[in-house]
Amino acid sequence: MAPSELCYFTVAEASRRIADGSVSPVELTKAHLERIAALNGRVNAYLTVMEHEAMAAARRAEKALRQGKRAGPLHGIPIGLKDVFDVKSVVTSSGSKLYRDHTATADSAAAARLKTAGAVIIGKHQLHELAFGPTSENPHTGPARNPWDTERVTGGSSGGSTAAVAAGLCMAALGTDTGGSVRVPPALCGVAGLKPTFGRISRVGVQPVAFSLDTVGVIARNVKDTALVLNALAGHDSSDPSSARRPSEDFTRLLGRGIEGMRIGIPKEFFFDVADREVERAVRQAAKVMEVLGAVVDEVSIPALERTLDISTTIAVAEFAEFARPILQRCAAGLGGDVREVLEAGMGISAIDYIRCQQARSWYNRELLAAMRRCDLLLTPTSPIPAPRFDEVMVPAKAGPRNARDVLSWLTRPFNMSGMPAASVPCGFTKRGLPIGIQLAARPFREATLLQAAHAHEQATDWHKRRPPV
Amino acid sequence: MSDGLRLRAELALVVLTPRRVEGALPLARLLAEQADRLDASHVRQSEPAIGFPPANP
Numbered sequence: 268m269a270p271s272e273l274c275y276f277t278v279a280e281a282s283r284r285i286a287d288g289s290v291s292p293v294e295l296t297k298a299h300l301e302r303i304a305a306l307n308g309r310v311n312a313y314l315t316v317m318e319h320e321a322m323a324a325a326r327r328a329e330k331a332l333r334q335g336k337r338a339g340p341l342h343g344i345p346i347g348l349k350d351v352f353d354v355k356s357v358v359t360s361s362g363s364k365l366y367r368d369h370t371a372t373a374d375s376a377a378a379a380r381l382k383t384a385g386a387v388i389i390g391k392h393q394l395h396e397l398a399f400g401p402t403s404e405n406p407h408t409g410p411a412r413n414p415w416d417t418e419r420v421t422g423g424s425s426g427g428s429t430a431a432v433a434a435g436l437c438m439a440a441l442g443t444d445t446g447g448s449v450r451v452p453p454a455l456c457g458v459a460g461l462k463p464t465f466g467r468i469s470r471v472g473v474q475p476v477a478f479s480l481d482t483v484g485v486i487a488r489n490v491k492d493t494a495l496v497l498n499a500l501a502g503h504d505s506s507d508p509s510s511a512r513r514p515s516e517d518f519t520r521l522l523g524r525g526i527e528g529m530r531i532g533i534p535k536e537f538f539f540d541v542a543d544r545e546v547e548r549a550v551r552q553a554a555k556v557m558e559v560l561g562a563v564v565d566e567v568s569i570p571a572l573e574r575t576l577d578i579s580t581t582i583a584v585a586e587f588a589e590f591a592r593p594i595l596q597r598c599a600a601g602l603g604g605d606v607r608e609v610l611e612a613g614m615g616i617s618a619i620d621y622i623r624c625q626q627a628r629s630w631y632n633r634e635l636l637a638a639m640r641r642c643d644l645l646l647t648p649t650s651p652i653p654a655p656r657f658d659e660v661m662v663p664a665k666a667g668p669r670n671a672r673d674v675l676s677w678l679t680r681p682f683n684m685s686g687m688p689a690a691s692v693p694c695g696f697t698k699r700g701l702p703i704g705i706q707l708a709a710r711p712f713r714e715a716t717l718l719q720a721a722h723a724h725e726q727a728t729d730w731h732k733r734r735p736p737v
Numbered sequence: 738m739s740d741g742l743r744l745r746a747e748l749a750l751v752v753l754t755p756r757r758v759e760g761a762l763p764l765a766r767l768l769a770e771q772a773d774r775l776d777a778s779h780v781r782q783s784e785p786a787i788g789f790p791p792a793n794p
Binding site: 571574576577578580581584604605607608609611612615616617620623624626627629630631 | 759762768769772773782
């Protein structure tokens with residue numbers, strides 16, 4: 268079997284083959300390492316390739332199999348991590364030259380859970396500096412490049428992780444999402460991304476950005492794989508004060524059940540204000556697919572959405588500035604221009620404005636949750652535009668030209684504010700061959716329902732089966 | 738944007754980050770302007786300040 272075929276197995280398929288002995292963890296890991304060596308120069312997805320650690324882990328996984336000890340569906344599966352997750356004895360750079368010598372002394376909770384589940388951690392991924400930015404253009408390490416067109420951005424900040432998954436350089440990846448970072452890149456790169464409910468996955472050992480918004484998320488090539496990885500990660504962690512006291516559950520349990528009678532709302536406000544025409548068409552088509560599958564799709568009015576940007580920007584920037592204040596004070600010159608600009612602006616936010624926005628957020632979240640009493644899910648575009656070129660500043664949009672970097676994360680922020688789970692899955696391609704994603708959002712802790720609907724849409728289409736030309 | 742708002746944003750930045758980069762001031766103004774757009778219909782004075790997390794209510 269060609270190594271590239273191995274690298275494009277789904278997690279579920281690779282897992283089945285590992286279990287029946289037709290593929291070995293060592294073979295699978297080796298194929299990925301060879302593909303990374305061949306392609307990483309083109310997509311710049313990896314900052315650190317953990318070749319020796321990964322091969323050692325694969326050999327351990329193989330030995331365990333020989334002893335009849337299979338840890339579960341992730342046993343022997345190569346998974347990569349955005350370079351904000353600590354892995355013991357490996358550098359966590361956060362995409363910044365200020366942290367390039369920071370070697371982790373312990374595993375993050377998420378990395379530890381992956382190891383317990385038998386996964387092979389294969390490397391650390393490129394990202395927007397300090398995980399704050401929508402493109403993964405990084406002045407210190409170069410940009411992550413979109414595997415569908417390497418002259419275009421991946422989206423951010425989990426851009427390297429998404430490029431790696433899309434290009435077959437790992438089977439799944441962990442990212443973090445403060446304003447859309449595990450949904451925007453998957454939409455722009457044609458894969459699946461899930462931001463679970465705030466508190467679902469422990470954040471211990473993960474570099475923070477904004478404490479009331481940050482969520483660990485999963486990127487994979489299809490919905491079932493996303494659910495399998497979430498199964499390994501979800502669960503209460505007493506070391507993380509923001510961790511939800513929720514029992515673990517099987518997030519694959521509703522996959523394949525269909526969506527007959529499910530109520531899906533398409534918000535009237537906000538989400539289509541700046542949407543590119545091709546994006547809007549693809550999203551409306553996805554809604555029709557859902558209808559054909561038996562869902563009841565209807566418009567829903569949520570006027571509070573009009574205040575999304577007014578509330579969310581101040582909260583994110585203020586919390587980021589609070590975290591990164593020592594960096595700004597001690598070594599501002601070591602920061603990239605865009606991140607420094609945000610941090611300096613954040614230093615000027617008054618306590619009054621921050622509190623005002625948090626109070627407004629309570630109102631906003633109540634309004635959003637009230638709308639969710641009328642529907643099981645919301646369906647929206649993930650990004651209003653497809654992947655812009657690196658040299659593209661303004662892009663055409665319905666309401667006139669917009670700054671591409673400004674609008675990329677606009678549509679994902681509502682669900683960081685509310686903490687609701689939200690996923691992006693492919694729903695089409697532009698005439699230029701660029702992926703488009705739909706975003707589905709559910710009530711808190713209803714990931715299983717969210718994945719059920721995303722899976723139904725995926726099974727009725729074949730967008731997720733396309734491979735990038737890289 | 739009102740003069741008061743502009744002054745507030747500029748004063749804060751001059752005091753806190755005297756060697757600021759070029760784009761910081763317009764962004765600070767935008768943030769102040771956004772917060773100012775929230776009125777009594779969005780902000781209740783009796784509201785607990787932190788809108789989230791409700792992970793463990």
